[in-house]
Amino acid sequence: MMNIMRKTLISKCHWRALSGTKLLLAVAMLPISSFAAEISAIANTKSTFFLVQQAGQTPNVLLRGNRSITVGAIPGASQNPLYVIDGIIGSISSLNPNDIETIDILKDASSTAIYGVAGANGVIMITTKKAKAGKVQVDVNSYYGINGRAEYPKALMGDAWLNYINERYYTANNKYPASLTDAGVPASGVTALNNGQWVDWVDETLRDGSQQNHHISVRGGSEKTQAYMSLGYINEKGIYQGDQSKFYNIRGGVDVNFSKHFKAGLQTTANLRNADQTNSRLNKAFGVYPLGLAYNADGSVNALPLAGVSAVSPIANYANGVFINNTKSLYLAVNPYVEFTPIKNLSIRSNLGLTLSSARQGTFANERSYNILSEGRTAKEASYENNISYNYLWENIINYNWTLGNDHQFTVTGITSLEDRRSERSFIFGTGLEFDDYSFYNLSAATLSTTKATGYIQQNRMSFAGRINYNYKGKYLFQASNRWDGVSQLIDKWSSFPSVSAAWRISEEKFMDFSKAYISNLKLRAGYGVAGNPNIPAYTNSTLVASRSGEFPLTLGGSTALPLYSTNRALGNDDLTWERSYNFNLGLDVSLFNNRIDLTGEYFNTKSKGVLYPRNLPPTDGGFDAKNQYYIYANIAETKNAGFELTISSRNIDTKGGFKWNSSFTFTRATEELTKLDLGNSIATTALITNNLFVGSQLPQSVLFGYKKLGVWQLGEETEAAKYGAKPGDIKLATVPKIDAAGVSDNGVHPYSAADRMILGHNTPNFSMGLQNTFNYKNFDLTVFMTMRYGQTVNAQLLGYWNQIAQPATYNYWTPNNPTNDFPRPTTGTSLSNTYISALSIVDGSYFKVKNITLGYSLPAKIASKAGFSRIRLYGTAYNSFVFAKSDLLKDIDPETAGSDSFPLYRQMVFGLNASF
DSSP: OOOOSOTTSGGGGGEEEEEHHHHHHHHSSOOHHHHHHHHHHHTTOOOOSOOOOOTTOOOOOOTTSOOOSOTTTSTTOOOOOEEEETTEEEOGGGOOGGGEEEEEEEOSHHHHGGGGGGGTTOEEEEEEOOOOSEEEEEEEEEEEEEEEEESOOOBOOHHHHHHHHHHHHHHHHSSOOSSTTTTTOOHHHHHHHHTTOBOOHHHHHBOOEEEEEEEEEEEEEOSSEEEEEEEEEEEEEOSBTTOEEEEEEEEEEEEEEOSSSEEEEEEEEEEEEEEEOOOOOGGGGGSSOSBSOSBOTTSOBOSSSSTTOOOOOTTGGGSTTTEEEEEEEEEEEEEEEEEEOOSTTEEEEEEEEEEEEEEEEEEEEOTTSHHHHHTTOOOEEEEEEEEEEEEEEEEEEEEEEEEETTTEEEEEEEEEEEEEEEEEEEEEEEEEEOOSTTTTSOGGGOOSEEEEEEEEEEEEEEEEEEEEEEEETTTEEEEEEEEEEEETTOSSOEEEEEEEEEEEEGGGSGGGGGGTTTEEEEEEEEEEEEEEEOOSOTTTTSOOEEEOTTTSOOEETTEEOSOOEEEOSEEOOTTOOOEEEEEEEEEEEEEETTTTEEEEEEEEEEEEEEEEEEEEOOGGGOBSSSSOBOEEEEEEEEEEEEEEEEEEEEEEEEOTTSEEEEEEEEEEEEEEEEEEEOOTTSSOTHHHHHTTOOOSTTOOSSEEEEOOEEEEOOTTOHHHHHTTTOOTTSEEEOOOOOBOTTSOBOTTOSOOOGGGOEEEEESSOSEEEEEEEEEEETTEEEEEEEEEEESOEEEOGGGGOTTSTTOBTTOOBOBTTBOOSSBOOOOSSOOHHHHTGGGGGEEEOOEEEEEEEEEEEEOOHHHHHHTTOSEEEEEEEEEEEEEEESSGGGTTSOGGGTTOSSSOOEEEEEEEEEEEO
16 A cells, blocks of 8 residues: 655654664664564554563554553454555564665554554554665675573572571461471472572573574666565574574565556565474462472483472473474565556556465473473373465555646545455364374374364455545645445445544744744644444354354263254344544644754544443343353443654754764653443443453553552551451551441441452553664764653562562561561461452552663775675664663562563663675
């Protein structure tokens, strides 16, 4: 699809662009997984998806926050933006970052409306490097990076651990243990302690990973024919053993100018990814004794570190052949186009996008793997899944522009689009395998049980769009468009989505002549548009049936007679319609002092209606089973998303001596609100609490609801603590006042209960900021990129390991001699604090981070040319350099992951080379 409204027209600040040096610095050392995360920060976006650094994984990017509540509630629903690669819808995971030329980010409906339903969540337009006329140019980009250990606390060991288990015993028994055995340490653990056999399970679980990216491209050609080709290889080794991804890609393209009226071209992309994943998580390191032998005498992993103890080693899956989770995926895209210019100012272009993707995932676990061993099972298990999808997108674009007189410029555009998406899936799972050597390749030998499934999905979309642009002397700008989309998921398939925008370049008015010396540009703009999103899986409007013979066998004479079929729990809904978002934007662009300072401020307001959400049907309509009601997907919710964005770019210093200093600052503040959720009489109000959804003024769509920790009850507060059913050392909670039948409040003085849960905060920041400073001096360049997110509350999983066998060493827990308010007193028995442990993990997640620091040096041209190169640049980058969290409880935790115990962020040091010849 064509580029929409470039820099000189209305939508200048509805999009953010990365190109040239800025883009080079952004992609210089980042694999595509990290580069996608950088888009969110550089483009001044607001993301509520926290980054997870698993090898080869691409994080979600969310433009301008949440506008729907379907994600997580409806299978397949997404708020990810649309990626348009060289005019064709694609996937960022299919690219090597070094193939990217420019990135444009469109956010509001007036600039994305032309993309219709596909662009409802914003559009990220990527232009890849292509052929250019002239001599052949070869570019080489290569880097190698070392992933340092993640910001993550160690588990208790040594004397600190011995003191900890003594305190746990004292809390439960009111006396200290006479021996380690009394404290619950098994005999083999005592022996290991006496032998000095301590194990740092966090250290054993993590490793130093690495990343490398090697890319070479060749381009050149004549005025009539230009060609481009590139080869790339990315290898990522994660911080867990068994977490690794290898990515191979090849791209090629050719453009041919047959005449001044006709040209054609072809772009092709192919890549192969081979990824191994692990099910390791750091939480396992805190649930076992820090004693024993992690490895056997022959160097193999010891699955049971302490004899006679059932606790499985956190690294059991690291043993050779014990656990396998491997995915191989293949992606192929072919994008031909033809363009015809029959007369001046009229162009007709036809694009065809053909994609084929296939993925095979196989898993295997034997009886020595972590899950099977810890659950007491003995049978090997494996699964094998194949997914294949094949899509085509055909678009035709006609564009005509003309000028009336010298001042009135018009451009009219028409678009037709047809898309067909199909996917197939086959899956088999089995247990009771006899041999390890076949892993997941011999599931026909499963002897205990097998599960089989196959599926096929087809979805179609057809669209028509029209747009007109008007430009009067570059001073008054106007755009209007409408798009008609039809999708196969809905009964009422078609809907139209109009948009309109206008801009006034105030700086071009005569009454602004006095300001020419210091105001280079002043433009006021506004836009309004409607975007649509079906946001539902295929066939949701139909009621599907499935076999349930395994649950309810129907037998005659002792034999199964017929398979039993019943409807799925989700019933079809013929009334499903479009989810529509109504977007308003108001912006101001200012350039000062001969474009030395560029400032953009933008207010946006999005109201979404007809948001899809599941609604339970009344029990009187029957039930799926004894515990679950039937439900339907319905357009029953409304949301509001509003905020302000500010971007300031400046050329601070530019001396004749070669020193330059440029800065770019972004600021975003936004609010999200669920304004309506019509669940009818089919569900209790408390269900809203279950899903963390609250209808109310100025509340985010997803909030944290639970018990609020105030601290820890201290010595001397025995009488007051007893009113709440607590004692010194127990967690202290905020309470919700209760009103009795006579209308009298107890002012919140009562034993803690589930009624004391309350809204604790929201997981979206009140505001976020980014600051990038770039310094150049002769052949040296230095870039420092910093980010800040403030006001979000996080549920940090890492803070929920209180009272584990070996809790994190950073936990400052209460004792009579250490009257802290951080963590309550640990215990081996039941306690009030155990009941309300969830309150410990809720914490202020605000942070400031120096995201990356890049120092580069370009060899002088004379030296480079002697080596046969036109350019050679060497650089080093420190990634995740420094982080400062507002909460002291997030010590040794990178808050960008919200305290996740899955894949903590790691520091990274990268050294690379950019060269051309």
